[in-house]
Amino acid sequence: MLNKLSESNYYLSNQNDKERPTLGLVCGDKYSLVIDGGNSVQHANDFLREIEKLDVPPIKYLVITHAHWDHFLGMNEYKATIIVNSLTNEIMNNWRSYSYDDHSLEEYKNAKKMSSLCVDIIKNEIPDRDSFQLNYPDIIFEESLQLDLGNKVCILERIRSTHTEDSTVVYIPDERTIFLGDSVYGTTTNSLFHFKQSQLLPMIEDIQKYDALHFILGHESICDLDEMDTYWKDLITTSKAVKSTSLERALESFEIDNKRKPIGDELFFLEAFVNDQILKSQL
Known part of the structure; x- marks a missing residue:
């Protein structure tokens, strides 16, 4: 079931037990924009079935917030114009070179190119894996990009982040809503979970320049301004x-x-x- 923020903004809540991040939908008068493609074909199709229940314009764009598998492995299902920043595209090129048959997946898992959970989800939720290959993006931007969905402007920006170097956020000015993906989280390197300390204050600066009241996070759904201010203070x-x-x-x-x-x-x-x-x- 989709959560409704307004007549134009919706999101499908994260499911952490299945490593499913929050997926967003922004609707203008002419077109709709999807934020993140989901972690599998099944995840994407579950989202699309919920969207079909709404009376909204057709999906024209899909933006991927960063190149972690749980945010893009379902992206082919949307038949949309795929948008990524240039670094996200570079990282995703590795995944385009992969094969998705059982033998290859086990090799990637053993080489620690994919996690065990990732491999299990691919096996269970991506059919026709022998021929599966990620689509290429249609629009690659460097720092920022503005889209007009028809009386609904969306601002895409690559920001500094404690999570990844390729984090993209999506801001909807008239809704005062920002989709953050996983940008405000830490990450795991060499089995150590950490926040990139050098990027903390730059990240907060990049996000706080937007006049936002609603913050949609990749694995916690929605936070209000007070909750985000508390989060920044604690960090x-x-x-x-x-x-x-x-x-x-x-x-x-x-x-x-x-x-x-x-x-x-x-x-x-x-x-x-x-x-x-x-x-x-x-x-």
């Missing part, structure tokens, strides 16, 4: 406490600066920023 506060590879020192610094011990997500964030320092020390 900034914990990041300031981390200056080395020592979690103990980070905890001490946090307690000195804030006159209390970290609570809730703060400890998780502290550990993630310490992991980032560890990864930097290994370079």
Whole structure:
């Protein structure tokens, strides 16, 4: 079932147990835009069946927010103009070179090119895998792109991110809504989950320049402005406490600066920023 933000904005909620991210739909007077293609053919078709229940203009565009498999493996199903930034396109070219038969998938899994979960979902939710190949994009942009769906402007921008270097956000000015994909999350490198500390403040700056009240996230659906402000505050506060590879020192610094011990997500964030320092020390 689609969640309705307005007469023009909808989203299909994430399903973390199936590694399905949030998918977005923005409708103008003439055309509709889909945000992210889904993690499989089945995910995409589940979304399309929900869209068919609405009286909305035909889907003309599909934008991929970044080149992680759960956001694009279903993209062929939309028969739409596919839009990516140039770095997303470069990364996705690797996936276009892959074969999707059982033997190849097992080789990719063993070589850690695909996760076990990714392989399982491909096997279960992508039919005709022997002939499966990702479509090429129709529009490749560098920094930003503006689309008019018919009295509905959408701004696409590649932003700085703690998650990936190729993160694209989609902002709808008259709705004060921004689709963030996974841009505000951390990532995993060499089995360590971390937030890219150097990108934190630049990312927040890039996102806060948009006058948004509704924030659609890739794996948590929707947040309001107060929730995002709390998220930014927690990230900034914990990041300031981390200056080395020592979690103990980070905890001490946090307690000195804030006159209390970290609570809730703060400890998780502290550990993630310490992991980032560890990864930097290994370079």
